Amino acid sequence: MATRHTREWERAVAAFLASPVDDEAREHGRAVVADVLAAAVAGSAAPGVAGVASDGAFADGAASILGTDRRVAPPQAAMTNAAAAIAQEVEEGHNTGGHVGAGIVAGGLAAAEANDVDGEAFVDACTRAYEVCVRLERAIFAMKDRMNDAIPWLVRNPHSTWTTVGPAVTSALCLDATAEELSEAFRIAANLAVVSMHDPYAEGAPARNFTAGFSAQAGVTAALTALAGLEGSRAAIEEVYDPFEELLPDGFAAQFETLGEEWAIAEHYVKPYPSCRYTHPPLDALREAVDGRTAEGRPVDPSAVESITVRTFANATDMSHAEPETMTAGKFSAPYVLATYLCRGRVDLDGFTAEALADETVRSVAARVDLREDDAYEAAFPESWGASVTVELRDGTALTGSRDYPRGEYRDPMPDAEYRERNRALLAHGLAGGRRDAVRIDEALDALDAVAERPVRETVAALRP
Incomplete structure (x- = not known):
């Protein structure tokens, strides 16, 4: 297949995904990856998630369900780990983009582990996907507001209306996709949205968290099908995304002109408290x-x-x-x-x-x-x-x-010692049922700190019972 970009912004995305990640952006990416992994381990013990993780009738595979000793097919690991990542409401996010990292990291982790990717390549893939998704999300949030004025239940749960693209892009990068395959993975995912008709956060049904899981699963599957030769819709890039130009004050295409120059990931936040x-x-x-x-x-x-x-x-x-x-x-x-x-x-x-x-x-x-x-x-x-x-x-x-803004964001970051203790508590919560002691929890903490420097499989091994 030959790469043909229908819009200049799509060409900018493709060029950015093939470009290097600078050291400062990579450090922010490492922090996002570590934060989501800690949240996913804690969430692996949450109601609903724990039952699916242990009892789901999944085929054996090469991707781990965090907090357990199970290895399943990458799309199923992505689904369960993404649900776990948001279950405790302690995962990172971005002021103008929502919860960006959960699907990206959970989806990409499954592909990276299966393909034995090194830590730096994984972090760089997550960082690139993060930048693209923040820009997409700004437009989708604007679309969501307008659509919900007409149909109140439509595009209800923001955890899942954009996050097919993130895990698709990260997975394709981790699976060594060619430029053409990567473009097709993007197109396939960019025309998908796992939309919940209602977000039962006040009811608190555990199924709520799996909307994000299903979205990550769809993203990983989009990457796998692109590598198998499936082509995405070029018309969708025009018909779906051209109207976004009118939704944002500075336009839609202009969002992508700053890729690689302005790093949105530098303004991600972490949560001191496990609540919305x-x-x-x-x-x-x-x-x-x-x-x-x-x-x-x-x-x-x-x-x-x-x-x-x-x-x-x-x-x-x-x-x-x-x-x-x-x-x-x-x-x-x-x-x-x-x-x-x-x-x-x-x-x-x-x-x-x-x-x-x-x-x-x-x-x-x-x-x-x-x-x-x-x-x-x-x-x-x-x-x-x-x-x-x-x-x-x-x-x-x-x-x-x-x-004026909560603790944990880039203008008021958590002190390192306090943040490390938060992650220690998250890891201990998710791994409490395994053969873990204080030393082993420290080893898991060290694995998060060194996630960009070790093979992904080593990091995952440290996050299993």
């Missing part, structure tokens, strides 16, 4: 309001709280359900997350167990949280994700705090 990032600005504002601010220098007594008023951007106010019944629902409840911090002094994986969700003290405080849309925070979104919090105490005291 829309809950993080209110939580950080709450921490500013209450940490060490009482006369005695102690945390606020939950029974002394009359009300908690949150002002933030519109999307964050969707997280207002105050009585979550499942792990996932709790992670998408700002009232529950804020109440958990006031009652427990922390928000970690243990805060979303069935026992924690049933805590009457936490539920009582959550019922006193009121989320309100604020025009200033909405105008600044998505470049800045801000919130302010006012805690009214029963004695009339008002404690206030505010944040």
